Amino acid sequence: MPAAPLVVESLARRFGRVEAVADVSLEVRPGEIVGFLGANGAGKTTTLRCIAGLLSPHHGRILVAGADLEREPRVAKTRLGFVPDRPLLYEKLSAREFLAFVAALYDLPADAAERRAESLLARLELAQHASRTIEGYSLGMRQKTSVVAALLHSPPLVLLDEPLNGLDPPSARVLKNLLREHAAAGGGVLVSTHLLDVAERLCDRVVILRAGRVVAEGTLEALRGGDAGRSLEDVFLELGGPDVTA
Amino acid sequence: MNLAVVARTGWRLASREVWFAGRPRRGLMPLLLTLVTMLAFGGGSLALFAAIARAHAPFEWSQRVLAWAFTLAFVMLALGDLQTALYALVAEPNLERLRAAPLTPRQLLGMKLFETLPRTLSPVFGVALPVALAYAWAYGGVRPLALVAALFTLWAVPLGLGLVLALPLLRLAPAARVRESLAVFATFAFVAGWLVNAFWMPRLLSDGVLLAAGLRALPAPPDWLPATWAARAAIASGPGALAAAGSCVLAAIAALALAMAAATQLLAGIQARAAAASSRTVRASARRARTLAVAFLRRDAALVARDWPILLDTLASVALWSLLPLAVLPVAPLSRLEIARDMLIALSVSLGHDVAARALPLERASLAWARLSPVGGARWVRLRMSGVCIVSGTLLLVAGTLVCAVFGLRGHALVDVLSFGIAAVTSATGTGLLVGAALGDPAWINPRAMLGMGGRNVSIWGLLVQAGVWIAVSHRLSAAEPLPPWALLSLVAASVMFALFMLAFAAHVVEHRESITA
Numbered sequence: 001m002p003a004a005p006l007v008v009e010s011l012a013r014r015f016g017r018v019e020a021v022a023d024v025s026l027e028v029r030p031g032e033i034v035g036f037l038g039a040n041g042a043g044k045t046t047t048l049r050c051i052a053g054l055l056s057p058h059h060g061r062i063l064v065a066g067a068d069l070e071r072e073p074r075v076a077k078t079r080l081g082f083v084p085d086r087p088l089l090y091e092k093l094s095a096r097e098f099l100a101f102v103a104a105l106y107d108l109p110a111d112a113a114e115r116r117a118e119s120l121l122a123r124l125e126l127a128q129h130a131s132r133t134i135e136g137y138s139l140g141m142r143q144k145t146s147v148v149a150a151l152l153h154s155p156p157l158v159l160l161d162e163p164l165n166g167l168d169p170p171s172a173r174v175l176k177n178l179l180r181e182h183a184a185a186g187g188g189v190l191v192s193t194h195l196l197d198v199a200e201r202l203c204d205r206v207v208i209l210r211a212g213r214v215v216a217e218g219t220l221e222a223l224r225g226g227d228a229g230r231s232l233e234d235v236f237l238e239l240g241g242p243d244v245t246a
Numbered sequence: 247m248n249l250a251v252v253a254r255t256g257w258r259l260a261s262r263e264v265w266f267a268g269r270p271r272r273g274l275m276p277l278l279l280t281l282v283t284m285l286a287f288g289g290g291s292l293a294l295f296a297a298i299a300r301a302h303a304p305f306e307w308s309q310r311v312l313a314w315a316f317t318l319a320f321v322m323l324a325l326g327d328l329q330t331a332l333y334a335l336v337a338e339p340n341l342e343r344l345r346a347a348p349l350t351p352r353q354l355l356g357m358k359l360f361e362t363l364p365r366t367l368s369p370v371f372g373v374a375l376p377v378a379l380a381y382a383w384a385y386g387g388v389r390p391l392a393l394v395a396a397l398f399t400l401w402a403v404p405l406g407l408g409l410v411l412a413l414p415l416l417r418l419a420p421a422a423r424v425r426e427s428l429a430v431f432a433t434f435a436f437v438a439g440w441l442v443n444a445f446w447m448p449r450l451l452s453d454g455v456l457l458a459a460g461l462r463a464l465p466a467p468p469d470w471l472p473a474t475w476a477a478r479a480a481i482a483s484g485p486g487a488l489a490a491a492g493s494c495v496l497a498a499i500a501a502l503a504l505a506m507a508a509a510t511q512l513l514a515g516i517q518a519r520a521a522a523a524s525s526r527t528v529r530a531s532a533r534r535a536r537t538l539a540v541a542f543l544r545r546d547a548a549l550v551a552r553d554w555p556i557l558l559d560t561l562a563s564v565a566l567w568s569l570l571p572l573a574v575l576p577v578a579p580l581s582r583l584e585i586a587r588d589m590l591i592a593l594s595v596s597l598g599h600d601v602a603a604r605a606l607p608l609e610r611a612s613l614a615w616a617r618l619s620p621v622g623g624a625r626w627v628r629l630r631m632s633g634v635c636i637v638s639g640t641l642l643l644v645a646g647t648l649v650c651a652v653f654g655l656r657g658h659a660l661v662d663v664l665s666f667g668i669a670a671v672t673s674a675t676g677t678g679l680l681v682g683a684a685l686g687d688p689a690w691i692n693p694r695a696m697l698g699m700g701g702r703n704v705s706i707w708g709l710l711v712q713a714g715v716w717i718a719v720s721h722r723l724s725a726a727e728p729l730p731p732w733a734l735l736s737l738v739a740a741s742v743m744f745a746l747f748m749l750a751f752a753a754h755v756v757e758h759r760e761s762i763t764a
């Protein structure tokens with residue numbers, strides 16, 4: 001039985017006096033797409049950045065495919081791919097050059113990396129623009145480049161922070177298919193999104209965060225509590241949404 | 247447009263740049279610098295005017311000093327800070343939102359001039375005001391309203407006329423290169439400032455004992471300069487005073503009106519072109535490099551070669567710093583060996599400031615890959631250093647060979663000069679990488695300022711201290727004769743140890759500095 005792509009135990013992170021994330025525990029199992037939902041400022045991005053190693057947690061443990069992020073950071077980082085909310089790209093490189101650089105960072109074999117990159121670029125319809133420098137890319141094109149970089153080394157865990165921002169409907173469909181294929185191959189996906197209909201159709205399970213704490217977790221059916229008439233939106237507004245009753 | 251709300255918001259944003267949530271912010275540094283400049287100019291000119299008054303020297307000498315101080319403020323604003331206003335007008339990130347709002351180009355220009363006031367007013371408050379106050383203290387006769395009119399002229403005329411001249415140029419430049427063009431303006435401003443500083447100041451300072459002769463030799467500033475009118479207006483008395491102040495105000499209003507007219511005609515088109523991002527197709531190989539080191543070198547070469555203002559700025563800075571000892575030469579005669587050493591030390595230390603300190607900030611927010619990927623901060627910094635060493639080493643070798651050829655240094659003397667250069671460049675590279683890692687600004691706009699304001703100060707002081715220490719060491723150990731090989735080897739070894747210590751610190755910072763990524 002392979003290790004779970006992600007196990008987070010009692011994660012906490014403060015910014016000054018503000019407790020952004022407090023005692024968050026969650027798990028992403030092999031073959032699972034988990035939606036990470038919460039209102040603005042609920043702590044989703046902070047949690048994802050802690051898991052990706054960009055922020056240091058003040059408390060808690062993060063295991064990425066069995067590797068402890070604190071004790072074995074390099075092993076853990078080879079096992080995850082991260083699509084941040086703001087793509088981390090080199091403006092003066094072309095997408096192909098950037099992906100070749102990322103392949104070197106993860107020590108991927110040249111031929112395999114090139115094939116994988118070209119395949120992903122073609123699926124996301126970016127291949128014809130991939131020799132142009134990134135400085136002229138639209139938000140959607142940047143997001144696609146960031147997705148390809150995250151999937152390039154086929155990591156057991158893929159983290160995505162609002163990945164559909166700027167993507168046109170065909171590209172959003174391709175991305176959802178890529179994530180499903182990744183999960184079908186035994187990988188795990190943790191995706192933060194505001195689009196509840198996307199979460200409803202794409203995710204096997206959702207975790208709802210409110211004020212830095214997990215307030216609900218489970219399959220959609222479980223969260224609906226047996227009431228098929230309730231949508232995820234209803235559940236979200238009850239548990240994790242802002243205090244709006246209108 | 248609700249002017250009061252816009253002004254209040256502008257004030258709130260500006261004040262939060264200085265102090266927010268009980269903590270000082272980066273905007274505090276320019277204010278402190280302006281204050282320091284103000285004190286320095288105020289104190290210096292106070293002493294100067296007092297000395298002139300005590301010596302019963304002609305009154306015109308003081309007037310000339312005042313006029314030249316005003317001219318300096320004028321030039322500082324025209325060359326150094328005009329680009330701040332230009333950048334705010336055509337390339338600032340919040341422009342997209344403002345362009346979508348129902349604002350006329352004039353209103354937009356007004357807002358941006360207001361926003362950039364803290365920066366564009368600093369030459370006026372840092373230089374012109376303290377000198378005028380010192381003059382008033384020594385001689386009296388400066389009327390507050392006339393002084394305000396004069397200072398307003400010093401701010402409005404270079405800014406207004408500068409915009410009138412620059413906006414058509416920006417219209418001709420390719421839209422996607424607007425930012426680079428602004429950076430080149432900044433480089434030219436820097437070069438001009440350096441030339442004045444390097445060649446003028448040593449000569450002026452060396453004449454310190456002959457103050458009267460120096461002042462007698464000081465020419466009157468040209469009549470056509472608005473700074474001259476402003477100086478006359480500030481000290482005018484009698485019936486001509488009102489006319490002088492009035493003409494100043496009229497000139498300032500005319501300059502701003504011209505800028506408004508230029509903005510109305512050109513601004514929308516320039517902003518639209520600047521907003522339309524463009525990219526170029528590159529033919530470089532996109533195949534994965536054989537090793538990570540080669541991948542880093544290939545990436546660094548692409549980043550620098552495709553950002554030509556950075557390349558231009560680096561080469562200009564390196565050339566100017568290495569020529570600095572020649573500027574001092576007629577003031578303090580030195581042996582050939584000393585001059586060659588000093589030139590190479592100045593070049594080497596400037597490489598730390600201009601190449602190493604910019605190496606990590608050049609990556610902007612993408613430096614986050616050092617934390618995100620399995621490479622790790624320590625290895626990332628080491629790999630980055632290899633690129634820095636290639637650039638710095640090549641420049642040092644070329645400059646060293648040229649300097650030694652020009653001064654006819656061979657054999658032992660050549661080894662001595664190159665050893666000092668290698669030792670200086672090694673310590674400067676370590677220091678530069680640490681400063682870049684700790685104080686780099688991932689959102690930099692100007693290639694001369696990839697560090698935050700504090701970082702720039704630390705870097706420039708680091709440069710001066712290191713150059714001073716190395717030059718002092720070289721002169722102390724042996725002024726005329728080359729050092730023995732064991733001494734040279736010890737110097738290089740000590741420098742390598744120091745650089746390794748700095749690199750370890752830099753790696754720690756890259757591993758843990760969350761502001762890069764958060």
